[in-house]
Amino acid sequence: MFDYDTFWTKPPFSLNSVDKHELLTSALVDLSKLHIAHCEPYSRMMKAIGFEPEKANGYEQIPFLPVSLFKEFKLCSIPEESVFKILTSSGTTGQAVSKIYLDRESAARQQKTLVKIVSEFTGAARLPMLIIDGPNVIKDRAMFSARGAGILGFSIFGSDRTYALNEDMSLNLPAVQAFLEKHSEQRILLFGFTFMIWQHFYQELRKMQETGQRTGVDLSNAVLIHGGGWKKLASEQVSPEEFKSCLEECCGLHEIHDYYGMVEQTGCIYMQCECGHFHASIFSDVIIRRPQDFSIASIGEKGIIQVVSVLPDSYPGHSLLTEDEGVLLGEDNCPCGRLGKYFKVIGRLQNAEIRGCSDTYAEGLKSGK
Amino acid sequence: MKIPTQIQGLEYVVGDASTIERMLEVPRLKPFSDEAVNFLDSLSKILFNAGRGYSDVITFAFWCRRAAVMREARNYIDACVRLGRGIVFHSTPSNVAVNFAFSFATGLLAGNPNIVRLPAKDFEQVRIITSAVQAVLQSQSEMQAYVVFVKYGLIKECSDLFSSICAARIVWGGDMTIKMMRESPLPPRSTEITFADRYSLLIMNADAVVAEKNMARCVRDFWNDTFFTDQNACTSPRLVAWVGECKEEAKESFWSAVKELVRKDYKLQPVQAVQKLAAMYRVALKENVQLVGAEDNYVYRLKVDKLDVGLMDYKFNSGFFFEYDATSLAEIFAFTDVKCQTVTYWGFTKDEIHMAVEMSRPHGIDRIVPIGTSMNFSLVWDGYDLIRSLSRIITIE
Numbered sequence: 001m002f003d004y005d006t007f008w009t010k011p012p013f014s015l016n017s018v019d020k021h022e023l024l025t026s027a028l029v030d031l032s033k034l035h036i037a038h039c040e041p042y043s044r045m046m047k048a049i050g051f052e053p054e055k056a057n058g059y060e061q062i063p064f065l066p067v068s069l070f071k072e073f074k075l076c077s078i079p080e081e082s083v084f085k086i087l088t089s090s091g092t093t094g095q096a097v098s099k100i101y102l103d104r105e106s107a108a109r110q111q112k113t114l115v116k117i118v119s120e121f122t123g124a125a126r127l128p129m130l131i132i133d134g135p136n137v138i139k140d141r142a143m144f145s146a147r148g149a150g151i152l153g154f155s156i157f158g159s160d161r162t163y164a165l166n167e168d169m170s171l172n173l174p175a176v177q178a179f180l181e182k183h184s185e186q187r188i189l190l191f192g193f194t195f196m197i198w199q200h201f202y203q204e205l206r207k208m209q210e211t212g213q214r215t216g217v218d219l220s221n222a223v224l225i226h227g228g229g230w231k232k233l234a235s236e237q238v239s240p241e242e243f244k245s246c247l248e249e250c251c252g253l254h255e256i257h258d259y260y261g262m263v264e265q266t267g268c269i270y271m272q273c274e275c276g277h278f279h280a281s282i283f284s285d286v287i288i289r290r291p292q293d294f295s296i297a298s299i300g301e302k303g304i305i306q307v308v309s310v311l312p313d314s315y316p317g318h319s320l321l322t323e324d325e326g327v328l329l330g331e332d333n334c335p336c337g338r339l340g341k342y343f344k345v346i347g348r349l350q351n352a353e354i355r356g357c358s359d360t361y362a363e364g365l366k367s368g369k
Numbered sequence: 370m371k372i373p374t375q376i377q378g379l380e381y382v383v384g385d386a387s388t389i390e391r392m393l394e395v396p397r398l399k400p401f402s403d404e405a406v407n408f409l410d411s412l413s414k415i416l417f418n419a420g421r422g423y424s425d426v427i428t429f430a431f432w433c434r435r436a437a438v439m440r441e442a443r444n445y446i447d448a449c450v451r452l453g454r455g456i457v458f459h460s461t462p463s464n465v466a467v468n469f470a471f472s473f474a475t476g477l478l479a480g481n482p483n484i485v486r487l488p489a490k491d492f493e494q495v496r497i498i499t500s501a502v503q504a505v506l507q508s509q510s511e512m513q514a515y516v517v518f519v520k521y522g523l524i525k526e527c528s529d530l531f532s533s534i535c536a537a538r539i540v541w542g543g544d545m546t547i548k549m550m551r552e553s554p555l556p557p558r559s560t561e562i563t564f565a566d567r568y569s570l571l572i573m574n575a576d577a578v579v580a581e582k583n584m585a586r587c588v589r590d591f592w593n594d595t596f597f598t599d600q601n602a603c604t605s606p607r608l609v610a611w612v613g614e615c616k617e618e619a620k621e622s623f624w625s626a627v628k629e630l631v632r633k634d635y636k637l638q639p640v641q642a643v644q645k646l647a648a649m650y651r652v653a654l655k656e657n658v659q660l661v662g663a664e665d666n667y668v669y670r671l672k673v674d675k676l677d678v679g680l681m682d683y684k685f686n687s688g689f690f691f692e693y694d695a696t697s698l699a700e701i702f703a704f705t706d707v708k709c710q711t712v713t714y715w716g717f718t719k720d721e722i723h724m725a726v727e728m729s730r731p732h733g734i735d736r737i738v739p740i741g742t743s744m745n746f747s748l749v750w751d752g753y754d755l756i757r758s759l760s761r762i763i764t765i766e
Contacts, residue, residue: 073654321646352638
């Protein structure tokens, strides 16, 4: 089994494609063997497709599981008594959610990886942190929602953590103002989920400004990190560019980093650099696949996003096929100077309209997400 | 009776509320009445032109022309007096274009006025057939009170209304739609015909495949049974069973020809590729299967070593097949249960099939038809004799 220490000793964007390929291949092949040995459902699936890890000579040959399987089945490679935490994806009531089983070590490793990646963007020092969410989002610690887990995970980067919203998701303007006043001379960290920021923070401030109120919210010394996807905002026809320009106009915020990540591979998120590109760190990678045959798409060619990560050792999530569409923009040559692949996320794959004589209700339910 | 002229979400496409009021009064017709046959023949003539380019519309046009209908009529010559039962309310599947037209024509041929709930999805075929129906109703205005087409997304208020006045209800669209439709009560004397979720199979004679000269045609027939409806019609085979000596050779030549056609003509949407992969793993988690020949995402073949009806609960589509090496036809028939609808076959004689059916005496199977004809509509469907079910007998002694 590979040693995670190999990864800790390297800066997260320091490996070129050749070195990274070698490192990831050995780690991911090891993980495949581990999960085949310890997760019976995973071994059944690999048997059905005839996959033998020892024969893989590159991590791109390791099969990927569609993320939806984590919603339907218990996929876990550790004994019941070692389960320390179960992460769940966010989902509305009644909808199936992904369940991700972690032991103490894997949970710690996720946290450590997140720190390594994010501090490349925020610096090593802790910053005063304003969380654009309500304080109740992390209360139920037994079942972490993706939002709660994200906030807890990022909290480590912040001091004097303050929630910008009340429990009912209304804007807690006095708290925000007091926080900004207290740290007026410092760089501050803002964190939240894209849609929450837009709906409950930006829109509220905007409304006040339109009625001539002075909000006193100046965020020109802040860095905003946000994630959680664009699906909801896309349905309100807000583009990433508009999101940025609106926030800048409204409160002077100009340092904004989106990130791409999913609960099934928590920790190794893909941060957006100064050039607006998502970057893969040494802990993980993206492979863009062609829908017709899952062959690897060329740079600039649209395809389905596969993600691999060396972190999942407690559940077989080291190689996953997402339902997102993306484009690889390049490797090792982003103008920002970080090594590794950089890419763009286009959004969710479009639901298929298929023919047939049984009416499809499941599809309808899915689109209500 | 007064029919409300407007219900939120209900659209009258042909006819209106007053047409339904007249429907309650018009005389019932005899099966295969001159009126109905003339109407359908006129419709057929228009559709041969208007439906050009839509093979399913043309198929319907062939089916409802006078000569074809009269040939069917010969099966219904009985001594007693038969008349239509009364208003037939059809709820047709939302994602098949032309099924509604067959359902409507059957109701009319049985002698009834018809209220037809059209597919929810916008199909060009529906528009073509609907405007042809309107054109015929212009010239044969005495038929107007026999035809109402509506559109609504299963709104209970609408289903309640149409159910409350119908003599027979025909529900397509599978188990869920049937369940929802049953929330709307029928009058005590009314009957119901439901088309529930079913599965279908294909049986292949490997030796005939190896000897086949015209593989392209065979594969096109297979396409019509499967990919033409995203392999999601109840008639589309989910299991391909092989009988004969040269199975491996036959599979190789059959599937490579299928793939060639499918790669060329089938539009695989990216999300289908992901869902198919997930479907395959879902099966692999519970059953002993082996994925074979999966060099691309168009055709998934899952080899099974044992036939089990449980396999048929894994519903997937757009080119997702279980495959089984059988020792005999009887072995395959014997495994079916009541949910098995159509068996398509290739390379067997009718006698061979007859014998196998008699030997295996299966629980399921409503029809056994040659490859490529699984979708051909017939007045006996899913085991129901539709004309007799939608008409009644007046006994005179």
